[in-house]
Amino acid sequence: MIEVYIDGASAGDPGPSGAGVFIKGNGNLIRHAFPLSEMSNHQAEFHACIRGLDICRDHQFSIISIRSDSKVVVDAIEKEYVKNPTFRPLLLTILTNINNHFEHVFIKWIPKKSNKEADLLAKRAIQLSLDKLSD
Structure with missing residues (x-):
């Protein structure tokens, strides 16, 4: 099974944000840091x-x-x-993606200490967002 660790972060609430995704399983190790626009931390988590x-x-x-x-x-x-109405379109996107593209999707809450890799990627993505703003 593929494990997908996700984290969103925001430098302010709202503020420049980022999303981190760390995927492992079946010999895969995939890391992505996605800079996001200005948004709340919760919005970044959905993204x-x-x-x-x-x-x-x-x-x-x-x-x-x-x-x-x-x-x-x-x-x-x-x-x-x-x-929260702000999160509804984001949730709809997630549920549509799950229903249309996957055989089985499980979701599990984990403590922050178990999500360090995705957290680092989200913070790196914030820095990329901030770097774009200063260019």
């Missing part, structure tokens, strides 16, 4: 999940386990519902 699913779809992984330290994202995906 990290979307980016992780996109990578898995592109690699044609069919059974994946998403690991996140964001209770908001994990709960939203498990319940297929989110109260």
Whole structure:
């Protein structure tokens, strides 16, 4: 099974943001740091999940386990519902991607200390966002 570790981060709330995705399994080690626009930390967490699913779809992984330290994202995906209207289109994108491209997708909340690789990638992505702003 493919393990997909995701994390979003924001330098401010809202602020320049980034998404980190670390994927391992079946001999794969994939790392991506995605600079994002200005947004909240929670929005960045949803974007990290979307980016992780996109990578898995592109690699044609069919059974994946998403690991996140964001209770908001994990709960939203498990319940297929989110109260905050800002997150609804992001959740819809995630659920549509899951339903259309994967055989099985599991989601699991993990403590922050177990998500260090994705966290470092998200922070690197913020720095890339900040570097673009200063250019």
